[in-house]
Amino acid sequence: MSIEAMSQAEMRAALGQFASGVTVVTGLDDDGPVGFACQSFASVSLDPPLILFCADHRGRSWPRIRNAGRFTVNVLHEEQTDVCARFGGSSGRKFDGLEWSMSRWSTPSLPGVLLRIHADIHTVHVAGDHDVVIGKVLEFERVTDERPMIFFRGQFGISSSKSLQSA
Structure with missing residues (x-):
């Protein structure tokens, strides 16, 4: 199918064939903690240590x-579907009733995640309806050894190869 004839739903379905991890990007401003669920996350560079995510x-x-x-x-593990749903929604008060702590970098840290990556915004590039955000890593903080949450074919939480084959 040509890109000209492809709808957004068809593009989503096509790109859903690529499995991705699930993260929650958090920050803090004068109004308090803020965050959103994000699947578009990747490593960019080892020297200097750079990562990226895309934000709508x-x-x-x-x-x-x-x-x-x-x-x-905050890199989610497979049992954190409730956290994913909370931060994937449009509610403005995502931290209400949620246990979290302040990192030494003055950013919200979620409990029980696989990994926390603390970073400063290095550059931001406009790409269509999203920004591609490059972050300069300040610290990696490994938290648990659980299995990762995976998003594949429109479903969250599938992480074993057996599950992927039957999906």
């Missing part, structure tokens, strides 16, 4: 994190 222009959380200049990527 329509989101309310990303402008606040951008203004703060610093963020934490």
Whole structure:
């Protein structure tokens, strides 16, 4: 199918064939903690240590994190579907009733995640309806050894190769 004839739903379905991990990007501004679920996350460079994520222009959380200049990527494990749902929604009070702590980098850290990556915003590039955010890593913080949450074919939580074959 040509890209000209492809709808957004068809593009989503096509790209759903690529399995990805699931993260929650968090930050802190004068109004308090903020965050959003994010699947578009990757390593960019080892020297200097750079990572990237993509943020939708329509989101309310990303402008606040951008203004703060610093963020934490919380890498979710397969049992954290509740955390994923909380931060994947449009509710403005995602931290209400949620246990979390402040990192030494003054960013919210979520409990029980696989990994936390604390970073400063290095550069931001506009790419269609998203920003591609490059972050300079300040610290990696390994938290647990659970299996990762995976997003594949529109489903969260599938992480074993057996599950992927039957999906």
